[in-house]
Amino acid sequence: MSRLRPQDAEARAQRALGADFSEALARGLGVISAFDEQRRQMTLSDVARAVDLPRATVRRSLATLVALGYLEADGRMFRLTPRILKLAIAYLSSDPVPAILQPVCERLCRQVGASCSVAVRDGEEAVMIARAVPARPASVGLGVGYRLPVFCSALGRVLASTMSDAELDAFLAQLKPVRFTRQTVVTKPDIRRLILDVRKKGYALADQEAEIGIRSIAVPLVRFDGRVVAALNIGVQPEQVSAKTMIADYLPLLLKEAAALKERLV
Numbered sequence: 001m002s003r004l005r006p007q008d009a010e011a012r013a014q015r016a017l018g019a020d021f022s023e024a025l026a027r028g029l030g031v032i033s034a035f036d037e038q039r040r041q042m043t044l045s046d047v048a049r050a051v052d053l054p055r056a057t058v059r060r061s062l063a064t065l066v067a068l069g070y071l072e073a074d075g076r077m078f079r080l081t082p083r084i085l086k087l088a089i090a091y092l093s094s095d096p097v098p099a100i101l102q103p104v105c106e107r108l109c110r111q112v113g114a115s116c117s118v119a120v121r122d123g124e125e126a127v128m129i130a131r132a133v134p135a136r137p138a139s140v141g142l143g144v145g146y147r148l149p150v151f152c153s154a155l156g157r158v159l160a161s162t163m164s165d166a167e168l169d170a171f172l173a174q175l176k177p178v179r180f181t182r183q184t185v186v187t188k189p190d191i192r193r194l195i196l197d198v199r200k201k202g203y204a205l206a207d208q209e210a211e212i213g214i215r216s217i218a219v220p221l222v223r224f225d226g227r228v229v230a231a232l233n234i235g236v237q238p239e240q241v242s243a244k245t246m247i248a249d250y251l252p253l254l255l256k257e258a259a260a261l262k263e264r265l266v
Helices: 006-017 023-034 044-051 055-068 082-094 096-112 154-160 165-174 188-201 243-261
Strands: 071-074 077-080 115-122 125-132 147-149 204-207 215-222 228-236
Touching (some): 023 055, 055 071, 096 115, 096 125, 096 228, 096 243, 115 154, 125 154, 154 204, 154 215, 154 228, 204 243, 215 243
Antiparallel strands (some): 071 077, 125 147, 204 215
């Protein structure tokens, strides 16, 4: 069977998404998402390569985003503006979950003197929606909006453990594991085993797999109807707290908070 031309394959994919799918909006959001920590500013050509779209298409998206104030142009370079935060604020203010969970993170942070975060799954990444870090010692990681890979982080494995077997099969089938550290587990059978282990134990412990210098333990946050809506973790520097101590001392604290939150999460 002959292969579809790229433009024909794209047209078929769009039809599958339905007549109401907005290609222009999707491309604009793709342009926004192309900017990250490694690509803080880019030329038109850089963006076109990043999103794999024609320069003319990207030029229209960039011009629109500049006109709306989400991007700014400095000569040939484009960068995001603070207005982009309005998109994040819209989510944080419309969803009551982050507002409920931020005080929990701050309380745990004060109690154990370590970072505490809540994350939800976005595809192959766990995205932090609430976070608290101690002033001393130096905080580990970043704040709200920070992303971690699902397959090798404690937060991510908790979230992945809630998938059905079919969903997990599909997730692993398209996953391309990256070795972030020497301790990252990258073989798919082992990744599956670790995720399924979370189902049995009710928690995940990841030791410097997603990032050097971070040992993390996480538990699921279950709402009133039994559905898992997020994951809650405590993260430390390995030299501060052993894995054994995290399970013995920190896990009960996380489970206690999770139980108290069940009726408040809707």
